[in-house]
Amino acid sequence: MAKATHSGAALAxxxxxxxxxxxxxxxxxxxxxxxxxxxxxxxxxxLIGPNGAGKTTAFNCITQFYHPDRGQVVFRARDGxxxxxxxxxxxxxxxxxxxRTFQNVEVIKELTLIDNVLIGAHTDFKATxxxxxxxxxxxxxxxxxxxAKAVRALEFMGxxxxxxxxxxxxxxxxxxxxxxxxxxxxxxKLIILDEPAAGLNDxxxxxxxxxxxxxxxxxxxxxxxxxxxxxxxxxxxxxxCAISFGQFxxxxxxxxxxxxxxxxxxxxGEEEPE
Amino acid sequence: xxxxxxQGQTPPSNxxxxxxxxxxxxxRYILFGVVIALxxxxxxxxxxxxxxxxxLGGVLIYSIVALGLNLLLGYSGLISLGTAGFMxxxxxxxxxxxxxxxxxxLLTVLIAIAAAAVIxxxxxFVSLRVAGIYLAIATLCVSEILRKTFEELDQFTGGxxxxxxxxxxxxxxxxxxxxxxxxxxxxxxxxxxxxxxxxNGQMGRALHAMxxxxxAAQAMGVYLLKYRLIVFAIASAYAALGGALYMxxxxxxxxxxxxxxxxxxxxxxxxxxxxxxxxxxxxGALIVFAVPDLLLKRxxxxxxxxxxxxxxxxxxIILVVMFYPSGVVGIGHDIKRLISRGRKGGAGNG
Amino acid sequence: MSTFxxxxxxxxxxxxxxxxAALGIIIIFRTSNITHFAQGSMGMFNTFVVATxxxxxxxxxxxxxLCGLCTAIVLGCLVDFVIIRRAKKVSPVAKQIxxxxxxxxxxxxxxxxxxxxxxxLPRFIESGDxxxxxxxxxxxGLFNMVLGVALMLILFYVLQKTKMGIAIxxxxxxxxxxxxxxVPTRNVTLFAWALAACLGCLSGVMIAPTxxxxxxxxxxxxxxxxxxxxxxxxxxxxxxxxxAYIIAVGTNLLSFYVDSTxxxxxxxxxxxxxxxxxxxxxxxxxxxxxx
Numbered sequence: 037m038a039k040a041t042h043s044g045a046a047l048a049x050x051x052x053x054x055x056x057x058x059x060x061x062x063x064x065x066x067x068x069x070x071x072x073x074x075x076x077x078x079x080x081x082x083l084i085g086p087n088g089a090g091k092t093t094a095f096n097c098i099t100q101f102y103h104p105d106r107g108q109v110v111f112r113a114r115d116g117x118x119x120x121x122x123x124x125x126x127x128x129x130x131x132x133x134x135x136r137t138f139q140n141v142e143v144i145k146e147l148t149l150i151d152n153v154l155i156g157a158h159t160d161f162k163a164t165x166x167x168x169x170x171x172x173x174x175x176x177x178x179x180x181x182x183x184a185k186a187v188r189a190l191e192f193m194g195x196x197x198x199x200x201x202x203x204x205x206x207x208x209x210x211x212x213x214x215x216x217x218x219x220x221x222x223x224x225k226l227i228i229l230d231e232p233a234a235g236l237n238d239x240x241x242x243x244x245x246x247x248x249x250x251x252x253x254x255x256x257x258x259x260x261x262x263x264x265x266x267x268x269x270x271x272x273x274x275x276x277c278a279i280s281f282g283q284f285x286x287x288x289x290x291x292x293x294x295x296x297x298x299x300x301x302x303x304x305g306e307e308e309p310e
Numbered sequence: 311x312x313x314x315x316x317q318g319q320t321p322p323s324n325x326x327x328x329x330x331x332x333x334x335x336x337x338r339y340i341l342f343g344v345v346i347a348l349x350x351x352x353x354x355x356x357x358x359x360x361x362x363x364x365x366l367g368g369v370l371i372y373s374i375v376a377l378g379l380n381l382l383l384g385y386s387g388l389i390s391l392g393t394a395g396f397m398x399x400x401x402x403x404x405x406x407x408x409x410x411x412x413x414x415x416l417l418t419v420l421i422a423i424a425a426a427a428v429i430x431x432x433x434x435f436v437s438l439r440v441a442g443i444y445l446a447i448a449t450l451c452v453s454e455i456l457r458k459t460f461e462e463l464d465q466f467t468g469g470x471x472x473x474x475x476x477x478x479x480x481x482x483x484x485x486x487x488x489x490x491x492x493x494x495x496x497x498x499x500x501x502x503x504x505x506x507x508x509x510n511g512q513m514g515r516a517l518h519a520m521x522x523x524x525x526a527a528q529a530m531g532v533y534l535l536k537y538r539l540i541v542f543a544i545a546s547a548y549a550a551l552g553g554a555l556y557m558x559x560x561x562x563x564x565x566x567x568x569x570x571x572x573x574x575x576x577x578x579x580x581x582x583x584x585x586x587x588x589x590x591x592x593x594g595a596l597i598v599f600a601v602p603d604l605l606l607k608r609x610x611x612x613x614x615x616x617x618x619x620x621x622x623x624x625x626x627i628i629l630v631v632m633f634y635p636s637g638v639v640g641i642g643h644d645i646k647r648l649i650s651r652g653r654k655g656g657a658g659n660g
Numbered sequence: 661m662s663t664f665x666x667x668x669x670x671x672x673x674x675x676x677x678x679x680x681a682a683l684g685i686i687i688i689f690r691t692s693n694i695t696h697f698a699q700g701s702m703g704m705f706n707t708f709v710v711a712t713x714x715x716x717x718x719x720x721x722x723x724x725x726l727c728g729l730c731t732a733i734v735l736g737c738l739v740d741f742v743i744i745r746r747a748k749k750v751s752p753v754a755k756q757i758x759x760x761x762x763x764x765x766x767x768x769x770x771x772x773x774x775x776x777x778x779x780x781l782p783r784f785i786e787s788g789d790x791x792x793x794x795x796x797x798x799x800x801g802l803f804n805m806v807l808g809v810a811l812m813l814i815l816f817y818v819l820q821k822t823k824m825g826i827a828i829x830x831x832x833x834x835x836x837x838x839x840x841x842x843v844p845t846r847n848v849t850l851f852a853w854a855l856a857a858c859l860g861c862l863s864g865v866m867i868a869p870t871x872x873x874x875x876x877x878x879x880x881x882x883x884x885x886x887x888x889x890x891x892x893x894x895x896x897x898x899x900x901x902x903x904a905y906i907i908a909v910g911t912n913l914l915s916f917y918v919d920s921t922x923x924x925x926x927x928x929x930x931x932x933x934x935x936x937x938x939x940x941x942x943x944x945x946x947x948x949x950x951x
Contacts, residue, residue, distance in 0.1 A: 099529060130531040142526035144518045146586065154512075155519050159531035161512040165540060168511040169504045179511060218530070389753055391760075439936045440890075446695065446756060447886045448935065451928045454883060458925045570879070571767070574760050581757055616776050617875075620768025627761030631754045632747050 045110045045120040052077045052226055052258045053098070058107035060097055067093040068104070068282040075226070080252055080259045082273035084266070086302055090282035091262045092139070095228055099136055100126050114225040131159040133225030137215045137232060145204030149195065152203050152214050153186040156221030189217040192254070193247065208235055216247065224257045233265040241265060245272045270294065278302070335506055343499035346370070350488035363491055365600050367559050370494040371552045373595040374501045376579040377588065378548030383577070384585035385509055386541050387521035388437060392449035393576045395456030396426045396546045398568030400553025402460060402467050405475040405563060415478040419554045423547045430546025434539035453573060460565040472564040475557045490559050497555060501548060502588050508544070509586070517541060575599070578623045582630050584637025593638055598623050662794030667916045668909060669792070673801045675908030676808025680863040681885035682892070682900035683815060684856035689894055690832030691852040692744055694755045698762035700882025703860025704875060705766045706732040710865055711779035711873040721782055728861050736857030740850050770875045778872040781865065804866045811862070812901060819897060824851060884908070891931050893941020902942060907931070
């Protein structure tokens with residue numbers, strides 16, 4: 037049975053994330069209203085919705101960049117603990133095994149690819165600043181181990197040959213892979229990908245779909261995909277949640293979502309404004 | 311020794327053991343130190359005027375201080391105009407404790423470093439709230455408060471008439487000017503190595519992340535407050551170390567030394583030498599603190615102009631920021647790139 | 661009561677000086693997105709022009725000041741034309757560093773052109789005291805106070821009502837959009853730099869008679885003007901003016917009633933604590949971060 041820790045949170049077996057009654061408003065505007073859905077272990081879950089539907093806000097509420105006004109975000113951490121994330125500091129989220137990418141890739145131009153990937157392991161370093169400054173054995177060992185791990189992550193993404201190249205000047209596609217490799221460093225339980233297909237062409241999107249599946253299978257993690265590209269979502273997601281104007285529309289398999297009247301209306305309303 | 315990839319350098323594969331040793335960054339720092347430590351010999355043998363030694367010693371001291379500012383400005387993207395204040399703090403604490411109180415030199419240096427680090431942490435707290443445009447002004451405020459303190463606490467600082475000190479006494483030996491110069495070199499090499507380790511490890515990456523995007527850094531688990539405090543503490547500690555060494559090498563300290571102009575000069579060192587470059591910082595210190603005195607003032611006509619050093623530094627800052635943001639150290643890389651491009655025959659990839 | 665009034669009136673005089681300098685800083689900040697650290701140094705340079713004309717060419721002060729304003733305009737335009745305009749692409753921190761470099765250039769140029777000897781600058785009105793409920797105020801002090809307030813009123817009128825003022829405010833709120841809407845943003849920044857230089861020169865001419873004209877004459881004005889901007893917030897034009905008067909009054913009252921040597925530092929400390937709790941300044945909105 038699920039263990040309860042932080043504010044009495046509980047999570048059914050087989051689930052990794054349970055969002056309940058999530059609500060946030062900005063100056064009277066209800067960006068997300070009473071949103072509830074759950075994500076099962078090792079599934080690829082899609083969160084979709086037309087422009088301005090509140091997808092990004094919803095996931096900022098999950099990662100605690102925004103603290104929601106109401107609701108719970110119950111998460112099964114990588115060490116098996118079950119806790120409600122609401123109210124935790126942003127920088128404490130990743131060490132639980134919840135890691136994200138960014139819509140407009142956030143990599144450090146001046147660092148090499150491998151150093152960028154190593155940032156993802158930030159919270160797993162145990163050596164103190166003093167140990168690092170003096171390069172004491174523990175700091176050296178950790179650095180060596182993490183570097184090896186980062187090389188594996190880069191190999192997984194197929195860009196290990198570029199590991200010592202500076203990130204500045206690399207093509208967009210490579211930077212996206214760096215971001216994804218970085219998530220793999222955090223011993224992820226749940227990876228949230230924020231519009232990973234944005235700016236990719238068809239063949240790159242197909243490759244991305246394959247990569248996401250491999251990430252799930254080889255790193256045994258769950259993927260929450262916040263995406264605009266319907267083909268990608270329909271292609272790889274096990275289940276999808278659709279929202280519009282901050283509110284829940286439907287949740288189900290890609291087939292069910294495609295056939296759902298509410299979802300069709302929401303999207304039609306966007307594409308054909310007459 | 312584990313392999314550390316030093317940024318911007320791709321060592322050629324070479325199995326020659328000497329070449330391999332030279333590629334080890336620590337051996338290079340030590341070699342660099344040995345070369346500098348030999349300079350007093352040059353002065354003794356008369357190849358170099360011995361007055362140069364004072365200037366070059368100053369360069370070493372300012373290099374230490376500027377490495378601290380480079381951690382702030384270069385790696386973390388935080389601007390500080392309080393450097394002079396912290397340097398003065400180190401100078402007065404070390405000078406007073408070793409002179410009037412009679413504590414051993416090394417202990418006074420440690421106390422100076424600790425005191426500056428504590429105040430640095432306080433500034434770090436402020437920095438978290440007032441990032442960006444306000445931070446420079448807030449640090450300027452702190453520096454002003456410190457400077458006023460130096461003027462007014464005259465029972466400790468000697469007020470406007472200043473405080474004097476002698477060359478340091480180390481383990482019972484009173485050091486000469488030359489020996490103090492070697493001590494400065496050792497301190498600089500040590501600080502360079504520490505800085506190298508810090509910026510190439512977990513902390514360095516965290517600072518990079520913080521500079522790149524605070525939001526992304528937090529999402530990667532970087533606790534902004536912690537690293538802001540640490541980096542301000544380290545920068546202040548370096549400044550205080552530099553100040554303490556200044557006190558015992560230049561041998562006097564007036565409140566009028568620790569003013570905004572000095573902070574600006576240190577800033578110039580970092581910007582001109584190269585943000586995020588350890589050797590660049592030393593080159594920058596040489597350009598800002600030695601070139602005006604040792605070269606410019608010797609050039610006829612131009613050298614006689616008052617204020618030429620300021621104009622030189624000021625114009626260089628502006629030119630570097632506008633046209634060469636990677637600093638003087640970037641020129642070396644660019645020349646290398648030009649040569650390798652030239653070797654390829656320049657066919658096609660112009 | 662009369663001493664309090666006297667302290668207060670004096671503060672209004674220095675406050676006006678800080679406010680003029682701060683207005684220069686804020687106009688630059690709003691139009692060019694640069695924290696203008698060289699406002700004081702440029703003011704110092706032009707004050708040297710005025711002082712030299714008075715001392716060597718024996719010009720009357722008002723004529724020398726007019727000449728100083730002319731060089732200020734030329735200098736302001738030059739800085740914008742030669743440097744700022746070409747530095748559009750550099751980061752905000754790098755732009756700050758450019759103005760820090762400018763400080764050094766002007767501090768170096770001043771002794772090169774005007775010599776190393778400090779100069780004396782006369783007051784506009786050499787003598788005469790005013791008695792207000794027992795508090796003394798020199799006619800010159802009154803003149804400075806009135807001049808400061810009058811200049812600010814004119815400036816706010818210009819900003820609110822004239823075409824140039826609207827152009828400045830549009831550029832301030834969103835430069836790219838203003839440019840697209842046909843606002844001549846280049847002229848606006850040019851005007852802003854000239855105006856800021858004039859304000860710096862005037863604050864220099866007002867403060868210089870209390871000491872002598874040296875390269876450091878404007879340091880306290882620069883520091884206090886910057887702190888006034890922080891206190892008042894960088895988002896409005898009147899915030900820094902408010903901040904300037906608060907700092908002047910606060911410093912003088914603290915110096916007089918609490919401690920004569922530490923009053924100024926105490927004020928700085930209070931401002932530091934204040935911005936820790938209200939980083940956006942007295943008047944200004946908080947930004948909401950976006951991902």
